[in-house]
Amino acid sequence: MKMVAPILAVLAAIVLLWYGAAVGLNAQWTYDQAARAGETVTFSELVTDTMNQKRPVLPAPHQVAQGLWQGVFGQKFTSKRSLIFHGWITLSATLAGFALGTGLGIVLAVGITHSRAMDLSVMPWAIASQTIPILAIAPMVIVVLASLGITGLLPKAIIAAYLSFFPVLVSMVKGLRAPDNMQLDLLKTYNASKGETFWKLRLPSSMPYLFASLKVGVAASLVGTIVAELPAGATRGLGARLLSGSYYGQTVQIWSALFAAAALAALLVIVVGAIERITLKRMGMVR
Amino acid sequence: MTEKPVIEASNLSLTFQTGDGPVHALKDVDLEIGKGEFVSFIGPSGCGKTTFLRCIAALETPTAGRLTVNGMSPDEARKARSYGYVFQAAGLYPWRTIAGNVRLPLEIMGYSKEDQAARVEKVLSLVDLEGFGKKFPWQLSGGMQQRASIARALAFDAEILLMDEPFGALDEIVRDKLNEELLKLWSATNKTIGFVTHSIPEAVYLSTKIVVMSPRPGRIHEVIESTLPKGPRPLDIRDSEEFLKIAHQVREGLRAGHAYDE
Numbered sequence: 278m279k280m281v282a283p284i285l286a287v288l289a290a291i292v293l294l295w296y297g298a299a300v301g302l303n304a305q306w307t308y309d310q311a312a313r314a315g316e317t318v319t320f321s322e323l324v325t326d327t328m329n330q331k332r333p334v335l336p337a338p339h340q341v342a343q344g345l346w347q348g349v350f351g352q353k354f355t356s357k358r359s360l361i362f363h364g365w366i367t368l369s370a371t372l373a374g375f376a377l378g379t380g381l382g383i384v385l386a387v388g389i390t391h392s393r394a395m396d397l398s399v400m401p402w403a404i405a406s407q408t409i410p411i412l413a414i415a416p417m418v419i420v421v422l423a424s425l426g427i428t429g430l431l432p433k434a435i436i437a438a439y440l441s442f443f444p445v446l447v448s449m450v451k452g453l454r455a456p457d458n459m460q461l462d463l464l465k466t467y468n469a470s471k472g473e474t475f476w477k478l479r480l481p482s483s484m485p486y487l488f489a490s491l492k493v494g495v496a497a498s499l500v501g502t503i504v505a506e507l508p509a510g511a512t513r514g515l516g517a518r519l520l521s522g523s524y525y526g527q528t529v530q531i532w533s534a535l536f537a538a539a540a541l542a543a544l545l546v547i548v549v550g551a552i553e554r555i556t557l558k559r560m561g562m563v564r
Numbered sequence: 565m566t567e568k569p570v571i572e573a574s575n576l577s578l579t580f581q582t583g584d585g586p587v588h589a590l591k592d593v594d595l596e597i598g599k600g601e602f603v604s605f606i607g608p609s610g611c612g613k614t615t616f617l618r619c620i621a622a623l624e625t626p627t628a629g630r631l632t633v634n635g636m637s638p639d640e641a642r643k644a645r646s647y648g649y650v651f652q653a654a655g656l657y658p659w660r661t662i663a664g665n666v667r668l669p670l671e672i673m674g675y676s677k678e679d680q681a682a683r684v685e686k687v688l689s690l691v692d693l694e695g696f697g698k699k700f701p702w703q704l705s706g707g708m709q710q711r712a713s714i715a716r717a718l719a720f721d722a723e724i725l726l727m728d729e730p731f732g733a734l735d736e737i738v739r740d741k742l743n744e745e746l747l748k749l750w751s752a753t754n755k756t757i758g759f760v761t762h763s764i765p766e767a768v769y770l771s772t773k774i775v776v777m778s779p780r781p782g783r784i785h786e787v788i789e790s791t792l793p794k795g796p797r798p799l800d801i802r803d804s805e806e807f808l809k810i811a812h813q814v815r816e817g818l819r820a821g822h823a824y825d826e
Contacts, residue, residue: 459651462623466649467672468642481659560659561700
């Protein structure tokens with residue numbers, strides 16, 4: 278309970294601020310409408326109107342909540358207007374990209390820790406890859422792959438993997454190098470092979486590092502997928518929902534999709550966290 | 565000594581090349597260690613005692629001279645798994661239970677499952693850790709962890725046990741107890757032990773042979789054969805005149821080797 282009170286207090290403050298901002302930002306439209314009709318508006322009329330505009334600059338919290346409710350429960354899950362439908366499209370590409378990126382990150386990290394040539398050649402490119410804005414490269418990947426006849430989930434997953442492999446790579450290189458000289462010497466006295474050293478020492482040592490990076494990676498995957506859904510007129514997925522919302526000035530739709538994406542990200546991080554706790558507990562690394 | 569020595573070093577030198585010029589970690593070391601001996605290496609830091617032990621274990625490569633372990637080169641001896649090595653820190657894997665840690669060398673060396681279990685049980689009782697096999701390292705005290713690491717070195721049948729300040733990080737009370745247990749274990753198993761230490765009483769109490777080393781360059785100053793009885797010794801042997809005489813001899817040796825200069 279001690280934890281809940283501060284969280285609720287902060288939440289209440291945010292909602293209050295939000296309502297205030299909604300009144301302020303949406304007031305102009307109300308004034309314009311009133312002026313056109315030759316009327317004046319009282320303060321209470323102003324507040325009521327700014328809370329309930331169809332296309333507000335900033336939708337009020339309850340409008341977003343309504344939009345979310347409508348999107349999740351207001352229709353069949355298979356409907357094109359269902360946030361569950363779009364969320365699933367995004368989630369599936371996110372998970373595919375996350376798996377791809379994590380796999381790539383781990384494989385590269387293993388290569389880097391075992392080969393000096395890879396250490397020198399791969400790492401600079403990996404770092405350089407992350408300096409390119411994803412917004413710039415995503416449309417090109419989509420277009421190039423589409424011209425090769427590859428559309429749907431895979432191009433989005435590739436963009437997601439592009440973002441998520443990096444944290445996994447960096448953490449795993451650190452994790453696989455975590456064993457100190459004494460632990461490596463000990464295995465040497467047993468005349469252990471490189472493979473045994475990897476499976477019995479390096480890999481278990483890297484687990485805490487891996488999970489820390491997976492939490493970053495899964496969130497990055499979601500961002501990558503949404504960005505990949507923006508260009509090329511995608512019609513399915515939370516990113517497409519954001520885009521079509523902005524085409525038609527449907528701010529409530531945009532905000533609803535944003536919150537759906539945030540909830541999805543939170544859910545993914547929580548799931549990874551739970552897997553982390555279970556795994557480390559079974560390994561005896563959590564007291 | 566009619567038997568062939570287990571460890572034999574002649575004119576052994578090891579020079580590290582550093583940015584500040586060469587460092588003579590070991591210079592012209594001659595030593596023979598016979599089967600079943602308990603040999604302590606004592607001296608100040610930088611005298612090469614740990615380096616010498618690491619040379620025997622083939623963790624360092626000498627730059628000159630000859631060194632044989634069981635009649636083989638150190639590297640061949642390492643590949644033949646001739647020795648168990650105990651480090652200053654227990655270095656148990658936190659993700660393995662105590663039994664799992666002791667089993668580690670057995671898994672790598674390809675012992676059968678039943679043999680592994682039997683050996684783990686045997687060595688855990690040797691170091692007085694029966695019933696702790698299912699615990700994780702963090703559930704044990706420092707002294708118990710170090711005992712587990714000794715059990716790990718004993719689990720496979722190496723004739724030689726190399727110990728690099730294994731009790732250096734423990735308090736004196738625990739250290740006394742472990743010293744006593746180590747002596748019992750040694751007389752029960754008849755292994756050859758090389759033991760690096762900073763402590764004069766520890767060296768005198770444990771050893772049949774004390775190698776006094778001095779620094780810059782690292783070399784053997786004096787080899788003292790202990791006249792104390794071989795086998796388990798009571799802790800209060802340390803109050804005997806003979807013990808004090810040997811301890812005095814070691815101290816004199818360290819002084820003459822300029823160990824106290826700094």
